[in-house]
Amino acid sequence: MSEELLCIRDLSVTFTTRERSVRAVDKVSFDVRPGEVVGLVGESGCGKSVTSLSILGLHEQPAGRVTGSIRLGERELVGASPSRLREVRGNRVSMIFQDPLTSLNPYLRVEEQLAEVLELHLGLRGPKARARMLEILSQVGIPGEERLRAYPHQLSGGMRQRICIAMALLCNPELLIADEPTTMLDVTIQAQILELLRTLQRERKMSILFITHDLGVVSEICDRVIVMYAGRIVEQARTAELLQTPWHPYTEALLQSTPCVDVPGGGSLHPIGGLPPRLSTEKLEECAFVPRCPRAREGCKHGEPALESAADERLRRCIVPVAEMLSVRP
Amino acid sequence: MSEIAVLLFGIVLLGATAWCPPRATRVLGAMLFALTFGAVLRFVLGVPTALACGVLGGFLTYRYFPLLVLRRVLFLVPALVLLIYATTLLMYRAPGNPFANERATTPQVEAALRAQYGVPKSASAFFGIYMRRLLVEGTLGPSIKVQGRTVEELIGPAFPVSVALGSLSLLISVTLGLGLGIVAGLRRNSAVDHLSMLLALLGVSLPNFVLGSAAMIVFSLWFRWLPVAGWGSLRHVVMPAFALALPNAAIIARLSRSGMIDVLQQDYIRTARAKGLPESWVVIRHALRGTLMPVVSFLGPAAAATMTGSFVVEVLFAVPGMGQWFVKGAINRDYSVVLGTAVAYFGLVILFNLIVDLAYAWLDPRLRSTGAHD
Amino acid sequence: MTSSPFQLAMQRLLRNRVAVLGGVLLALIALGCVLLPPLLELDPNLTQPALRNQPPSAKFLFGTDNLGRDLVARVLVGGRTSLLVGLAATTVSVLVGVAYGAVAGFYGGKIDEAMMRLVDFMYGLPYMFLVILIMLMFSETARGDMLPVFLALGLVQWLTMARIVRGQVLALRRQEFVLAAELLGVSDARLLIRHVLPNVFGVIMVYATLMVPSVIILESFLSFLGLGVALSWGQLVSDGIAVINPVRSYWWILFWPSLFLGITLISLNFLGDGLRDVLDPKGKT
Numbered sequence: 001m002s003e004e005l006l007c008i009r010d011l012s013v014t015f016t017t018r019e020r021s022v023r024a025v026d027k028v029s030f031d032v033r034p035g036e037v038v039g040l041v042g043e044s045g046c047g048k049s050v051t052s053l054s055i056l057g058l059h060e061q062p063a064g065r066v067t068g069s070i071r072l073g074e075r076e077l078v079g080a081s082p083s084r085l086r087e088v089r090g091n092r093v094s095m096i097f098q099d100p101l102t103s104l105n106p107y108l109r110v111e112e113q114l115a116e117v118l119e120l121h122l123g124l125r126g127p128k129a130r131a132r133m134l135e136i137l138s139q140v141g142i143p144g145e146e147r148l149r150a151y152p153h154q155l156s157g158g159m160r161q162r163i164c165i166a167m168a169l170l171c172n173p174e175l176l177i178a179d180e181p182t183t184m185l186d187v188t189i190q191a192q193i194l195e196l197l198r199t200l201q202r203e204r205k206m207s208i209l210f211i212t213h214d215l216g217v218v219s220e221i222c223d224r225v226i227v228m229y230a231g232r233i234v235e236q237a238r239t240a241e242l243l244q245t246p247w248h249p250y251t252e253a254l255l256q257s258t259p260c261v262d263v264p265g266g267g268s269l270h271p272i273g274g275l276p277p278r279l280s281t282e283k284l285e286e287c288a289f290v291p292r293c294p295r296a297r298e299g300c301k302h303g304e305p306a307l308e309s310a311a312d313e314r315l316r317r318c319i320v321p322v323a324e325m326l327s328v329r330p
Numbered sequence: 331m332s333e334i335a336v337l338l339f340g341i342v343l344l345g346a347t348a349w350c351p352p353r354a355t356r357v358l359g360a361m362l363f364a365l366t367f368g369a370v371l372r373f374v375l376g377v378p379t380a381l382a383c384g385v386l387g388g389f390l391t392y393r394y395f396p397l398l399v400l401r402r403v404l405f406l407v408p409a410l411v412l413l414i415y416a417t418t419l420l421m422y423r424a425p426g427n428p429f430a431n432e433r434a435t436t437p438q439v440e441a442a443l444r445a446q447y448g449v450p451k452s453a454s455a456f457f458g459i460y461m462r463r464l465l466v467e468g469t470l471g472p473s474i475k476v477q478g479r480t481v482e483e484l485i486g487p488a489f490p491v492s493v494a495l496g497s498l499s500l501l502i503s504v505t506l507g508l509g510l511g512i513v514a515g516l517r518r519n520s521a522v523d524h525l526s527m528l529l530a531l532l533g534v535s536l537p538n539f540v541l542g543s544a545a546m547i548v549f550s551l552w553f554r555w556l557p558v559a560g561w562g563s564l565r566h567v568v569m570p571a572f573a574l575a576l577p578n579a580a581i582i583a584r585l586s587r588s589g590m591i592d593v594l595q596q597d598y599i600r601t602a603r604a605k606g607l608p609e610s611w612v613v614i615r616h617a618l619r620g621t622l623m624p625v626v627s628f629l630g631p632a633a634a635a636t637m638t639g640s641f642v643v644e645v646l647f648a649v650p651g652m653g654q655w656f657v658k659g660a661i662n663r664d665y666s667v668v669l670g671t672a673v674a675y676f677g678l679v680i681l682f683n684l685i686v687d688l689a690y691a692w693l694d695p696r697l698r699s700t701g702a703h704d
Numbered sequence: 705m706t707s708s709p710f711q712l713a714m715q716r717l718l719r720n721r722v723a724v725l726g727g728v729l730l731a732l733i734a735l736g737c738v739l740l741p742p743l744l745e746l747d748p749n750l751t752q753p754a755l756r757n758q759p760p761s762a763k764f765l766f767g768t769d770n771l772g773r774d775l776v777a778r779v780l781v782g783g784r785t786s787l788l789v790g791l792a793a794t795t796v797s798v799l800v801g802v803a804y805g806a807v808a809g810f811y812g813g814k815i816d817e818a819m820m821r822l823v824d825f826m827y828g829l830p831y832m833f834l835v836i837l838i839m840l841m842f843s844e845t846a847r848g849d850m851l852p853v854f855l856a857l858g859l860v861q862w863l864t865m866a867r868i869v870r871g872q873v874l875a876l877r878r879q880e881f882v883l884a885a886e887l888l889g890v891s892d893a894r895l896l897i898r899h900v901l902p903n904v905f906g907v908i909m910v911y912a913t914l915m916v917p918s919v920i921i922l923e924s925f926l927s928f929l930g931l932g933v934a935l936s937w938g939q940l941v942s943d944g945i946a947v948i949n950p951v952r953s954y955w956w957i958l959f960w961p962s963l964f965l966g967i968t969l970i971s972l973n974f975l976g977d978g979l980r981d982v983l984d985p986k987g988k989t
Contacts, residue, residue, distance in 0.1 A: 058600055082609075086608060087606065089606030090604060090607075091606055097597060097601065102596065103598055103600075104601065105598040105602070105616050105619075106696060107694065108616075116607060117605050120605070151696070153696050167605070341822065344825075345818030345822055346818065348817045405821060405825065417837065420837045424837070531970060531973055531974075534917070535966060535969035536962075536965070536969065537921045537928075537938070537941075539924075540966070543945045543948065543958060544962075546948065547948065547958075551950050551953070630827055631828060634827065634828050634829055634831065637830035637833075638832040641925070642925050642928055645929060646928075646945065656833070661840070668837075672833065679828045679829060683828050
């Protein structure tokens with residue numbers, strides 16, 4: 001078994017407002033190995049973004065209360081001092097976000113935004129820094145000097161995201177966290193960016209934690225997938241296995257709700273009925289998915305099922321027997 | 331009546347500059363800039379030098395100023411002219427005229443006086459004479475009430491005083507306001523924040539002469555640190571400048587605080603932190619620019635408010651600025667003096683607005699588009 | 705039982721203690737200025753030279769001025785003027801500003817651009833200038849006539865209102881309920897008045913409340929410069945400043961009108977801020 005690069009154990013994040021407390025992430029545990037691409041999948045509000053932001057401690061002020069452990073190699077990140085966190089950010093672990101336009105500072109040129117990272121983490125300035133910038137830009141598919149002097153608003157969406165990727169890779173991070181990086185781009189650009197990420201990941205043997213709600217994207221790039229619902233992990237498996245034979249009703253429903261191009265006559269959409277639950281801090285009386293689960297039964301209402309290992313590298317949080325999932329349609 | 335029609339027509343024309351295509355805007359804007367620049371320099375330098383500077387200025391503006399700014403020039407210069415016209419109309423509508431109070435004013439004497447001073451019965455005619463005098467002869471005209479003096483001679487010494495007081499007070503407003511507001515925005519909901527906003531509220535809620543007189547009592551009469559009133563040394567400037575500055579400082583403090591809070595929630599701040607930047611870099615290199623934007627937009631009205639407030643502060647602290655000339659001129663119906671101060675004040679406003687526009691374009695690269703890209 | 709958004713907003717407002725305090729103080733001062741003088745038979749103009757410059761005492765709670773006039777009477781009656789001017793001038797601002805802004809926002813496009821250019825420009829003008837000229841225009845025709853004062857002051861503040869209303873109308877214009885009404889053939893005027901403007905009402909209230917202090921301050925400027933038409937707080941402060949001298953401090957002549965002026969303005973600001981938190985929290989207008 002190889003050494004894990006990132007090791008998350010019992011991560012819980014609670015946000016408290018005047019009215020109530022919300023547990024956005026509830027005892028989430030998973031690992032990311034070196035050179036592996038792990039997908040984190042779920043609906044809006046399932047806690048995937050919060051989980052990813054917790055790794056680098058990037059929550060908006062007022063921050064939530066984070067408990068549990070996030071280890072990067074031998075270093076503990078939860079509760080780490082700000083200066084230690086800053087050493088890691090942009091350096092060993094980088095992050096790219098959903099909207100490349102708002103993620104870049106509109107008032108600064110590209111080269112200024114890239115130079116900061118080089119100066120801070122690698123101590124590079126002047127011509128050496130420039131050379132490195134040009135090198136990385138050509139690696140992400142934007143050759144040429146003119147782009148360096150440009151402002152973000154002068155570039156197209158795809159180019160901006162490439163710049164963000166370049167900025168994240170300047171210091172050769174071991175882990176790249178990508179929070180829905182293709183959601184705001186149109187489909188053709190999406191494919192290009194995914195291709196770029198795949199290439200870069202292979203070349204650098206970098207790990208990627210890829211957050212998305214799109215199972216199509218997952219199938220393109222992820223080695224392993226973690227499915228989250230209501231702040232918890234409900235299933236975890238290798239990509240191919242998960243997509244072919246989901247072992248949790250939620251995953252199953254997600255797959256079914258993805259519109260298909262090649263269904264004769266178009267077919268109808270199968271959305272998952274109902275809304276995600278409100279996430280309070282109270283212990284759950286029943287499985288979180290019960291109100292919307294097509295396979296729900298009496299036993300589901302007697303407390304939340306535990307996350308159990310079902311096979312090699314597979315975890316599921318459901319009492320419905322696997323055999324039934326495979327044979328009986330919901 | 332027809333004069334009002336002309337005024338309204340002028341206003342409509344001003345609005346119509348919005349429809350001017352880029353090329354034409356650039357050309358016309360530069361030309362107007364050259365004209366105004368030259369006309370102003372004419373007061374200081376001789377005709378040929380002023381002319382040369384005007385042409386040079388126009389050329390440089392044409393090539394290097396952002397389109398946005400030239401658009402403003404195209405609007406502002408005619409607006410200045412229109413303002414002078416409106417002021418003339420207003421003055422003429424006021425009851426009484428400069429010559430009515432003289433003794434022995436028979437119609438013939440009045441007619442002679444009018445001819446001598448170039449003050450016809452019609453507002454428009456006076457406007458025409460005035461503009462010609464201004465542009466061709468380079469003078470603001472003779473004062474009607476103060477014998478043998480031109481308006482320039484009268485308000486000349488007062489002009490730098492008002493400008494000094496106004497600029498210093500604006501500087502104080504911006505420095506104080508930004509300082510307080512940024513700190514409050516960074517330490518939201520802390521004691522510093524609440525205290526700052528309380529001070530800001532007080533600054534906005536009290537007229538500047540109340541604050542000024544309180545300061546006078548405390549600092550001049552009780553502690554005897556500063557002179558009560560007058561002008562001439564740095565110590566004379568302190569109280570009037572602060573009294574004038576405080577209301578604007580308060581508003582700027584609020585603006586920069588909310589600006590900072592807004593900016594800190596932007597995605598690019600998160601990116602900056604994700605890159606591992608220390609908080610000081612995040613604030614200074616990334617957050618500050620965005621925070622400055624609403625403050626810079628406010629600078630135009632801030633200048634106007636400073637001018638407005640200066641009337642009162644100059645009276646309170648007996649500062650020999652232009653305010654007294656305006657009030658005297660208005661009461662005495664000395665048209666030339668009133669117009670002279672009007673030209674000075676409005677001219678300053680317009681100049682200031684242009685500088686603010688340039689600053690705005692410099693701060694936000696999205697607003698720039700120089701001739702090369704048009 | 706559901707409350708309307710307006711009622712909900714008012715409920716939230718009442719929870720804001722600072723705003724409520726402001727409202728209460730304001731009401732007290734207004735009532736005092738209006739009701740107390742006739743009730744207590746106060747005369748602001750009664751000069752009693754023998755009693756000049758008396759410090760506050762049981763008989764004269766606020767003291768007397770240099771002509772022996774009772775300052776309580778003067779402050780209260782002066783308050784009527786200041787408050788009335790504030791209210792009336794703000795009303796003028798609101799009427800002009802709402803009309804202008806609504807038209808600009810409703811029609812959008814180049815009309816809006818042109819109209820707003822004008823507003824942007826006027827923002828930069830030193831208004832005292834024009835106000836003083838206007839005041840002089842009317843000074844000999846009808847001394848004591850307040851209307852020109854209201855007009856002149858009102859014409860200074862309408863810009864802010866115009867901008868805000870324009871922003872709101874611009875946004876609302878594109879909403880479905882307006883477009884739906886438009887499709888039904890509702891005329892422009894009706895659309896504006898019955899469909900769009902009622903939704904802007906709250907914001908108008910907020911900024912109207914915040915404008916009153918500015919107007920009162922401007923009026924006090926005019927009084928200070930000697931251009932005021934009636935007894936007002938500004939005039940009283942001016943009187944108070946005139947008697948400042950290093951030998952004897954007649955602090956009460958300056959203090960009481962300044963206090964009332966300050967409390968009124970701060971209360972208005974508290975109330976306005978509270979209203980803004982409740983009705984337009986982002987302040988993005």
